[in-house]
Amino acid sequence: MNWRGIFLLISAVFFAVIFAWKGIKLGLDLKGGSYFLLNVRTDLAYQNYVDKVGYEILSKLKEKYNQESVLIQGEKIYVGYITDFIEFVKKEFPSFEYKGEEFFDDATYAVFSLRESDKKEIEELSVSQALQVISSRVDEFGVAEPQIFRFGKSRIVVQLPGVLDPERAKKLIGRTALLEFRLVEDTSDYLGGITPPEGVYKSAEMAGGNQIQYFWAYEKDLEKLARFVETLTQYVQGKSVLIGKGEKEGIFRTYVLAPSSQLTGAYLKDARVRMNSITNEPYVVISLNSEGAKIFEKLTSENVGRRLAIVLEGKVFSAPVIRERIAGGVASIEGRFTIEDARELAAVLRAGALPAPVEFEEERTVGASLGEDSIRKGLFASLFGAAVVTLFMLLYYKMSGFAAIVGVLFTLLFIFGMLSLFGATLTLPGIAAIALTIGMTVDNNIIIFERIREEILKRLSLKPSIDVGYKLGMGTIIDANMTTLIAAIFIFQFGTGPVRGFALNLTLGILGAFYGSVFAAKFIIDFLLKRKLFSI
Amino acid sequence: MKKAMGEKDKLKKKIFKEGEKKVEDAKRQDITPEEKKEIQEIARKEKKEVQEEKVPLEDKKETKIITPQPLKFFSVFPQGKIIKFMQARKFGYIISSILFIFSIFIILSGKVPLGIDFKGGFSADVKITSSSVNIEDLRTLIPEAYIQNLGENRFLIKLPLDIVERERTEEGLKKDPAQIISEKLKDLGGFEIIKVESVGSIIGRELREKGILAFVLSLLGIFIYISFRFEWRFAIGATLALIHDIVITLGIISSIGIELSIVTLAGLLTLAGYSVNDSVIVADRIREKLRFARGIWTSETINKAITSTLPRTIITGLTTLFPSVSLIIFGGEVLRDLGITFTIGIIVGTYSSVFICSAIAYDIYLSQHKRRGETQKQTAQQTTYAKVN
Numbered sequence: 041m042n043w044r045g046i047f048l049l050i051s052a053v054f055f056a057v058i059f060a061w062k063g064i065k066l067g068l069d070l071k072g073g074s075y076f077l078l079n080v081r082t083d084l085a086y087q088n089y090v091d092k093v094g095y096e097i098l099s100k101l102k103e104k105y106n107q108e109s110v111l112i113q114g115e116k117i118y119v120g121y122i123t124d125f126i127e128f129v130k131k132e133f134p135s136f137e138y139k140g141e142e143f144f145d146d147a148t149y150a151v152f153s154l155r156e157s158d159k160k161e162i163e164e165l166s167v168s169q170a171l172q173v174i175s176s177r178v179d180e181f182g183v184a185e186p187q188i189f190r191f192g193k194s195r196i197v198v199q200l201p202g203v204l205d206p207e208r209a210k211k212l213i214g215r216t217a218l219l220e221f222r223l224v225e226d227t228s229d230y231l232g233g234i235t236p237p238e239g240v241y242k243s244a245e246m247a248g249g250n251q252i253q254y255f256w257a258y259e260k261d262l263e264k265l266a267r268f269v270e271t272l273t274q275y276v277q278g279k280s281v282l283i284g285k286g287e288k289e290g291i292f293r294t295y296v297l298a299p300s301s302q303l304t305g306a307y308l309k310d311a312r313v314r315m316n317s318i319t320n321e322p323y324v325v326i327s328l329n330s331e332g333a334k335i336f337e338k339l340t341s342e343n344v345g346r347r348l349a350i351v352l353e354g355k356v357f358s359a360p361v362i363r364e365r366i367a368g369g370v371a372s373i374e375g376r377f378t379i380e381d382a383r384e385l386a387a388v389l390r391a392g393a394l395p396a397p398v399e400f401e402e403e404r405t406v407g408a409s410l411g412e413d414s415i416r417k418g419l420f421a422s423l424f425g426a427a428v429v430t431l432f433m434l435l436y437y438k439m440s441g442f443a444a445i446v447g448v449l450f451t452l453l454f455i456f457g458m459l460s461l462f463g464a465t466l467t468l469p470g471i472a473a474i475a476l477t478i479g480m481t482v483d484n485n486i487i488i489f490e491r492i493r494e495e496i497l498k499r500l501s502l503k504p505s506i507d508v509g510y511k512l513g514m515g516t517i518i519d520a521n522m523t524t525l526i527a528a529i530f531i532f533q534f535g536t537g538p539v540r541g542f543a544l545n546l547t548l549g550i551l552g553a554f555y556g557s558v559f560a561a562k563f564i565i566d567f568l569l570k571r572k573l574f575s576i
Numbered sequence: 577m578k579k580a581m582g583e584k585d586k587l588k589k590k591i592f593k594e595g596e597k598k599v600e601d602a603k604r605q606d607i608t609p610e611e612k613k614e615i616q617e618i619a620r621k622e623k624k625e626v627q628e629e630k631v632p633l634e635d636k637k638e639t640k641i642i643t644p645q646p647l648k649f650f651s652v653f654p655q656g657k658i659i660k661f662m663q664a665r666k667f668g669y670i671i672s673s674i675l676f677i678f679s680i681f682i683i684l685s686g687k688v689p690l691g692i693d694f695k696g697g698f699s700a701d702v703k704i705t706s707s708s709v710n711i712e713d714l715r716t717l718i719p720e721a722y723i724q725n726l727g728e729n730r731f732l733i734k735l736p737l738d739i740v741e742r743e744r745t746e747e748g749l750k751k752d753p754a755q756i757i758s759e760k761l762k763d764l765g766g767f768e769i770i771k772v773e774s775v776g777s778i779i780g781r782e783l784r785e786k787g788i789l790a791f792v793l794s795l796l797g798i799f800i801y802i803s804f805r806f807e808w809r810f811a812i813g814a815t816l817a818l819i820h821d822i823v824i825t826l827g828i829i830s831s832i833g834i835e836l837s838i839v840t841l842a843g844l845l846t847l848a849g850y851s852v853n854d855s856v857i858v859a860d861r862i863r864e865k866l867r868f869a870r871g872i873w874t875s876e877t878i879n880k881a882i883t884s885t886l887p888r889t890i891i892t893g894l895t896t897l898f899p900s901v902s903l904i905i906f907g908g909e910v911l912r913d914l915g916i917t918f919t920i921g922i923i924v925g926t927y928s929s930v931f932i933c934s935a936i937a938y939d940i941y942l943s944q945h946k947r948r949g950e951t952q953k954q955t956a957q958q959t960t961y962a963k964v965n
Binding site: 531 | 649701755774779793794797802838839846848854856857897903908910
């Protein structure tokens with residue numbers, strides 16, 4: 041036993057133990073599952089923030105000076121050009137920067153916009169918050185070993201092994217689940233003088249002691265109603281018009297609501313599904329935490345007689361009249377749910393709202409059956425290729441060929457050991473890379489064997505031929521593998537998922553091929569020489 | 577880095593010197609069959625002497641190893657013959673030019689079928705489980721989709737990018753194409769998802785840019801590496817051979833309808849490494865032979881180098897081809913494309929390392945010396961040198 045033998049033995053045991061202990065994780069393409077790449081719309085998160093602050097300025101100025109001269113245009117907030125106003129905004133909202141004056145709509149306004157640093161902070165916060173919310177939603181979904189991580193500036197990767205219904209998963213992950221309580225603006229009849237387009241109807245109702253008018257449409261004309269509502273913003277003086285389900289089934293109607301929410305799902309403590317004993321329909325009961333309950337109590341006591349809309353994801357679910365002060369902070373959301381919808385809603389409400397909408401930019405789903413099929417075919421193809429290579433090497437190089445094949449076994453041990461050690465996943469292209477590696481490991485030996493044969497041809501003596509063959513062959517091997525290594529590194533850099541697996545396996549294959557051919561195969565060849573069994 | 581490389585070269589030189597010392601006969605480069613017999617006879621005599629000499633000097637176990645052994649081996653390659661590759665290089669150029677122009681035409685005329693990874697779009701492979709559905713039903717259900725029957729109630733449904741991008745929700749967010757399809761399929765009853773791939777335009781563009789970047793950078797990386805390790809003529813030869821291999825492989829796989837996806841691109845990049853690998857081994861040997869030939873290039877030296885590395889080139893080609901072909905036959909859909917890419921690439925790469933890489937380096941050398949009007953003089957020198965040897 042020389043130093044090479046000892047090194048081989050220790051390393052082989054090390055790789056085998058790690059492989060047996062940690063095992064290799066299979067990629068989604070082999071196990072089945074879904075990969076999603078989401079983009080968090082940080083621009084909308086930022087816009088939401090500007091809108092919110094804009095309305096806050098508006099309501100404070102109205103409170104203080106009884107004037108409503110605030111406009112919100114994209115990222116900019118226009119405040120009436122009055123020194124008091126400007127000073128007030130500067131003092132109360134330091135994250136907004138005074139950008140000078142601008143003439144707009146027959147009046148001069150002071151322009152404010154968010155500071156760059158604050159803008160970045162909001163964008164950053166929205167992504168990290170979205171990551172957290174999505175993680176807890178996936179936990180609700182009950183997936184084993186999900187992987188959720190940030191990818192780049194505003195993207196999130198979600199990997200769900202074994203999920204069979206990607207649509208349900210996407211619905212769960214993708215919905216904003218923003219729950220808001222908003223007062224219905226019944227004090228004046230904003231929509232009174234407007235004529236609706238065809239398919240949209242106008243009706244009147246009594247609310248808060250006033251007669252006000254609203255628009256409604258049948259379900260088939262919902263899109264018409266939605267398009268019409270977009271044109272209404274100019275009539276409602278900064279209030280918002282939202283659509284909700286009407287009292288009768290199959291009908292959708294408009295509500296004019298306060299511009300910002302009085303209370304949101306951020307104060308939620310719990311959400312549970314209950315069954316209505318009369319209609320036998322499920323509904324979701326939400327309970328607010330103590331702070332939320334206090335706000336809710338104050339809100340209800342100050343607005344008795346008005347309607348309070350429960351808005352979920354921009355849609356009004358119900359708008360009951362506040363009869364009296366409500367303490368305890370419990371409310372219910374009814375919306376003719378199926379039991380599954382209700383459960384899902386309760387789950388996303390518990391997990392919290394996304395700070396901004398997300399878009400699915402990339403999806404890759406592999407069904408479990410295809411995964412099994414791939415792994416079976418991939419392994420069989422690799423094994424078959426390996427068998428042919430083995431046969432060829434034994435026939436062509438005899439005992440040296442045997443040494444080379446032992447080298448391949450050590451290379452495979454190295455690859456699997458290292459994959460387990462790094463906790464890397466084995467993907468389908470990764471299996472292909474391993475199949476190729478077999479050819480490449482053997483290549484190292486072929487370079488050396490052919491060199492030995494040349495030396496033998498030159499002077500017919502064995503041991504020195506082998507020594508020279510190894511010495512000269514080594515430089516060539518390093519040069520030759522270096523170029524493949526360079527390519528592998530760049531493939532790793534640009535690829536995601538399965539392709540990274542390919543590059544990783546290729547890299548490990550090159551290193552493993554060196555280990556297998558230079559250490560393991562050489563050890564066998566020395567052994568064969570000693571026992572006079574060597575042949576080439 | 578340069579310094580490190582220099583040291584490596586020195587080390588290699590040292591090894592060569594040792595080799596020279598040990599192998600006195602190795603100095604002789606061109607051994608005719610007659611001469612070979614002579615040498616073998618001499619060697620046979622010498623060997624006995626060597627044994628007798630070494631017995632007292634070395635360990636007894638060691639001597640056993642040197643005891644005469646059957647040193648014959650099976651080889652399909654002609655031993656001691658030199659194949660005249662350089663003389664045939666015109667044919668190589670012609671074949672390569674035809675293939676190259678054909679491939680460039682395919683690539684530039686936009687006939688490379690891009691997979692949805694790079695183009696963006698949506699594709700779903702679904703199995704209808706509830707009832708037997710024929711393809712016409714699906715076509716009427718989803719008129720905007722391209723639908724292909726895969727057999728056994730399995731269908732491939734593809735949506736082009738513009739439809740995927742057009743669908744938007746009320747809030748102006750992108751509507752998910754998978755959702756649209758699955759909503760429509762739900763009307764048919766049960767279905768099982770075999771595979772879904774959906775890539776948005778932004779990601780598609782990013783992947784395309786990244787792919788091109790990875791491609792260019794790895795070419796550059798490989799070029800820089802071989803420029804450090806080898807003479808610049810070989811660096812140019814190997815890089816041109818590499819571009820030749822990749823372009824022709826891409827041209828051929830495109831013309832047989834294999835889509836360029838992330839996986840096939842990764843395959844092409846691996847081929848880049850493999851192709852240079854082959855060229856490097858030939859170049860390495862030419863460099864070694866040139867050292868013995870005092871740096872004077874002749875077609876003879878290069879032929880010798882290519883011939884002596886030919887067994888390795890072909891056998892490695894074979895041992896890499898076996899798994900690749902196995903992937904085509906047994907590997908299933910994804911691996912089949914990768915297997916075809918490799919198989920074509922290995923064949924083209926092996927060919928170019930023999931016929932193109934060194935031929936280009938040699939022609940660069942010749943054109944340089946022709947310009948100086950030294951060619952004839954040099955060839956004359958060479959012949960005398962060869963004779964003396």
